[in-house]
Amino acid sequence: MHPRLHPPIRATRSALSLAVMSLALMAQASAQAPAQAPAAANPPAPSSAAAPATPNSGPQPFASVVKNATRMEGLFTLWQRDDKVWIELAPEDLNKPLLLSPKFSSGIGERGLFAGLMASRWGGGVGKQQMVQFRRVHNQVQLLALNSLVRAQAGTPSARTVEASYSPSLLGSVTVASQPHPERKSVLIEANGLFLSDMQGLGMTLNRLYRQNYALDRANSHITTARAQADAVMLNVNQHFTATTLAVAQPTPAGAPSGPQPSTPGTLPDARSLFMGIHYTLMKLPDQPAAPRAADPRVGYFQTAVDDFSNDLARTPRQRMINRWRLEKKDPTAALSEPVKPITFWVDRNVPLEYRDTLVEGILEWNKAFERIGFKNAVVAKIQPNDASFDTLDGNVASVRWMVNVDPSFGAIGPSHVDPRTGEILDADIAFEGLSSRNQRWFRAATLKGVTDWAQALQAHDALREGLVPAPQHTDAHPHSEACQFADRAMEQLHYGLDVLAARGDVQPDGPEAKEFMLNVLRGVAMHEVGHTLGLRHNFRSSRAYTWAQINDPAFTAAHGISGSVMEYPGTHLPAPGQALLPHHGRTRPALGPYDYWAIEYGYKPLAKEEEAEALQRIAGRSAEKWLAYGTDEDNSLGIDPESLSDDLGDDPIAFARSRVAIARDMIAKQETRSLKPTEDYAVLRRTLGFVAGDLGRAAGILVRQIGGVKTLRDFPGSGRDPLQPNSAALQREALDLLGKHFFSAGAYALSPALERRLAPDFAERTDALFEGERTPTTMYSFTNQLVDLQKALLAQLLSDGVAGRILDSEAKLAKGEAFPLAELYQRLGQDIWSELGGAADIPGTRRELQREHANRLAAALLRPSSGARADSRSLMRAQAKTLLARIQAGANKAGLSAEARAHLQDVAETLSLALQAKLQRSGV
Template identity: 55%
Template sequence: MPALPRLLRPLLPLAAAALLAACATRPAAPAAAADKPAEAVPAARVAPPDPNLPAFAAVVKDARRIDGPLPLWQREDKVWIELAPAAWGRPFLLSPKFASGIAEAGVLGGLMAHPVSGAGGPQLVEFVRQYQQVRLQARNVYPATAPGSPEARAAAASFASSLLASAPVVSQPQPQSGAVLVEANALFLGDMLGVGMSLQRAFRQPYLLDPRNTTIAAVRNSADATVIETTNHFYAATLAPAAPGGPSLPRYVPDARSLLVGLHYSLAPLPAEPMHARRADPRIGSFTTQSFDVAGELGSSPRQRWINRWRLEKRDPAAALSEPVKPITFWIDRNVPLAWRDTVRDGILEWNKAFERIGFRDAIVVRQQADDADFDTLDAGRASVRWMTSPDPGFAAIGPSQVDPRSGEILDADIGVEALVTRLKRVERTQVLAGTAGAAAAADGPAACSFADEAAAQLAYGLDVLAARDDLPADDPRTRRYVQDYLRNTVMHEVGHALGLRHNFRASRIYTEAQLADPEFTRDHGTTGSVMEYNAINLPRPGAPLGTPFQTTLGPYDYWAIEYAYKPIAAEHEAAELQKIAARSRDPQLAFATDEDNALGLDPEVAVFDLGADPVAFAAKRLEIARDLFRRQETRTLAPDEDYSVLRRSIAFALNDVGRATQLLLRQIGGVRTLRDYPGSGRDPLQPLPAQTQRQALDLLMRDVLGADGLALSPALQRRLAPDYLERGESGTPTDFALPQRLLELQRSVLATLSGDALAGRVLDAAAKVDHPEDAFGLAELYGRLTREVWSELGAGAAIPPARRELQRDHANRLAAALLQPSARADARALLRSQAQTLLVRLDHAKAHPARRDAETRAHLEDSAQTIRLALKARLERAGV
């Protein structure tokens, strides 16, 4: 599969990050302040009517009027917006989306536009009149002030609004209403979203908007929004040749000079009465909207955070179970294949179980868009699930939402599912998922989500493992059920984001290995505490029965998070009731940690794609599964209609899973549990991991990753790891798999971490938190064990294999580098020097008994000893000397 350009690889995950929160990082002002225009910029400065302007009726003669929040007039390719006096300063949500794209560079049809993707995102906008000029202006809602107050005047001088577009008034006022006309073409046919800049960055080519061939494609109005769709033409007269690390060319258009991009703009009036905002609590993961309390004098921070949630009110407030006044409605787009609509519907409606617990019947409803519907699910206010198709998927699914920045009310959500991930034929799955096999599962920001594509890789690996065991042959009908479970899990996860929930990376710890191995238990309870986890596929050990592979039901945490966000609470009791709900965070089944906890890498319990109460046991199981797959591939017989690339893919997935297990083990060493408890929970918020657990993780790393008898494949199997020759020409896949080099890179990565300053600091700092230092896991133990295991062949007197020599040389070079550029931690510096001295003695002893060693081994020992000796002799500047 062709790889995404290097520049774009971080782009789509980051686009997903910002889209999931939409306006979450855009601070909000309280309703009283945001409902009115800023004091420094009046909504309308009206000059006397210009006698040279034509009459209102003359401009719209023979034009069609389209009623709605902003009345439109259309005559052929000309469109006018009718702006009555009440429209000046009225807040609208401008919701920009890509109606059609170019299948790469983040310009994807069906995707919400956002600044992180290189295009302008949703904004609270207003029409501001400056005499005979109309401005479409993005209002700055960051400062929270009371209109007319001194603080409001100070804020107006500090926080500027932004001009998105402007156009002149083109008519006299309408005699009855006083409304004037402004040309929509002039406002919306510029590059308002900065797509041209995005294309320039992506391809390093001089793409610019071509105004002559940029047109309004469609306009319509509904009770909820005014919609203007445009077709924007971006053109580059000359293109630089594609070069590695330099310019590139769009691959999926007929002529790379010409790019047509469809844009969908919705202008939706914001609710006249902003929803009551509910305060965020760090013990529960919700996306938030922020404001800056300019007038506040109390509190440690002027920033206020409100959770993002849909407006949900009981039709019968007194009833224990009531339908909502307005349910959260998700539309299944007409482009979703028939085969998957029921699975998508079931995944959405699963969340109703959580709302029923807090008194809502049918809080979420699902509707199917008809083939002849006169609306688009991209229209603002229509939450939807859509299918997207890209030759090289940058993500498997995405769950963006957009909010009212005054209150955190979620107003829109569009979940996109990449069509290719549900293909069942094995060769197609190979092509789709091969690009994710080597990807590291990580969280790139407070709202980034790569769950669906990483879970797709887990699905592919699981199917390969089970096929290699003959537990699930490639043509087994149960394969379809696995894919359905994957899709249901993915839809539930993305709907959770669309409901305002963040990731929970601690939820995977609540069930034991025995519970996970029980098919009946996992069918009833799922595999983890939350569908908002990055849940590893639940693979059985070799010979064990198949369980439930994916999380197909809500977990305990999901019910709790929905309760905090959506439970109806009287205003006078809200603060106390929310504290009672959040205080249940000490319950092990409600354990919570999110992206920041994972990214900082200190907490051994907060990781992606782990599973079970004991992370070391989970890593051991996954390493066992990988070794079993390696062994089975040695004797696997391929059918005549298969090619050797299926072996290569399986081994690549296994190596990727080994890498994940290795990273999980590394997190245990020097790990500190970081709990989000408030005082009174009975637990310290920072808890060093027991030394015994750290030793178990280190034992497993030494034995199965850095050990001489760890991962290995026979020469015979390596000769069979051929590429997919049809794909190779497009993707640039090398012919040779270079397995020894991949294993060495994995080992070097582990060695670098175990030898590095960052881990040394973690170990030392964790030990300082232990009441009895003699019980702590220490650096001396870590460094001593590492040196013994890496150089385990020194006492055997035999030849050392090439791969082991490479690893040993890397260790010797790291020791030398540490001596020449000492660690900032004094204990680490002293211990590394001691290890170098001990290793030099062992190397000199091994050189003195060369009887059974070959020439390469003797040269290796001599060179390694010389490296260490010279480093020890080097003169260093020492502090205080």
């Protein structure tokens, strides 16, 4: 969790040699200089402070070093002359904890190297907050990253043990540049030697991203600005990275494993050279640490965790504190009071004018929750003036910024930096990726690859991650930053919703209703990300707060919204085919839900210290109330809980999935007769079907999650509910019925040949993709094959060891006869997937693909059972293989089969027969 030592040390050695040469030359130049006057209070710098030094006599006099330099007073006094910046350190500045906040000030617009990014994407990379201190060792001053993960009460033997057991990390080191000031006793260190080194490991990051030998070019790197304030100093550096040669991708030999191949940034005029800007803030930590508030698993807050070894009798040394802003009433006796210091967000001057008011509305919406607990105007939003002297990247300025990335990756994020001693939030930077950037990515994906984000939607339902599709790679230290996909999901559903409503003639895609729809989505994204910056985590169970009937009641949703929390990823509410368009459908103005009010109460309600523990337990004890239901990322991603889902609505998952399937079927039918304008190209059909496939994937993910689902409730004793509750057999059967009918049935979503011939790509996008290095810009597209891939993913999940284990284990959690039998699941899948064996119809190619997948999985379970396979599961699969083999042998000679279908059945029969006959080493008899 700490930066590596070696890169900073290598960079420091180079910097030290330059510094030594520079000092020697400066000493020679000043050897004959006359004595200078004492230092002035303000710039310019003093002309002299002591007698001149002789060559090789050690550091120069203070005044000689900063001669003609500009002085900046602040947390530390900065001195700047040309390209040199010095930091003045007094004796009391050493060994004092500070917060180092680094952020990208400029980037290259791809692969996460984005201007304005706070969140650390690579663990130890740019954006990782660190508690640091300056330490002097003889004539060196080191910048150390302190180990804030462990502690013990100061002055105790345990504190001495902790100090000896856990190491800090060295970020950089420089030689003392001056003799002590005659009056202040302070010394100078050269900031260039510290902050122009590759402190953040960007060279390593570039090498990992592109497999090229990028290295820091120190000679062409410089400090662009330096500023000082009473509680912070800010340095903006521009670093040049270069690769003297560029590797090229090599074809992988046949049979050899494929690995990462070299690539180059696509946004540079010359891929051998790039500049990255880093904005450093070195800020004072609060003199009086904020009062920490204990975390509770029933309420979703990000946490700062510390192992405190002060008490050996504690069950665990781990102490968990919620992340929250310091909010104190001006008048503690008033029922409603303004705070001493409000939570202030600055909307950066780079945000487009047309979106600023909407973003401000989303920010200020949270004041409703704070008013409930006695704070007036707790949250403030301001627009940064064009002539502002501060930067919204400053480590003590909470902000909302806009990005235009050619390779968008997150939509919007809301990371924060906290005091690692207490969890107090000190800074937050919400970042929005431009709508045009994201539209380009979605539309290009939809027309060149035939998909939008449906595969990603399945990944989000991590029940489907047991071998189905690769999990998204998120390695940041703050799970609420890159891992937050709310904006991407919301905007993708916005476009699908507009497609649906436009196809029915309810909305003009470029009309005022469409704009209102988009602004409401943007407002909701702002509210969601502000929630993260207030400390709140996702709540994927809050969609269950309202019934399906309430969701379809316009009066109810106008007052309460469509989910119990804005920290949910709610599905867009669209009318079913034939249902009249109501004002709230798909365009409900986002609203704080009951969970949001409750969570803010837990985190921010003023409580007397002696009453806090009891009061917090009382607040968290309401978690069993339906409207306060909470389930977060791990509840979703572990793939067990059927209620902690994204992209759903209401408390009836079957009703929601059925509605979305009906909408998808209607959209497919409309494309058959859709007439295009002369100004449109055929890619719009392909794009629409890509959105349809994505929504079908989400509906299927919701359904498959019900099979073997076990609700994992976070209740404490006394709630009246058991924490582990398997889904009822009736609910699982209903979900399986819908999967069988709409996803495993023959010809479920067949398109006409005429429509298939019209599904052309966007040829301009294809040309761009080809020249930008994409290896396989797709021309051909099969919607049916795309659905076959979805079927295979669903089948893999339903036949997985995890689902089998949960179904078998549920028998012990339910009364006899109430559990859903595993044998029934396997039997139903065999019937649905091989339905053609019981009739006279031929077996189309797409069905043969799915059937082959089913047979191969049965054979693999018999030949290569995994270590996690349950005995009953394997036995039932063997029985299923025997039954299927007999059915295939009986149907292989029926009339009406094509040569391909007959060969398919013969081949599958042989596969199953060989698997059943194989001699296996068995444990036991």
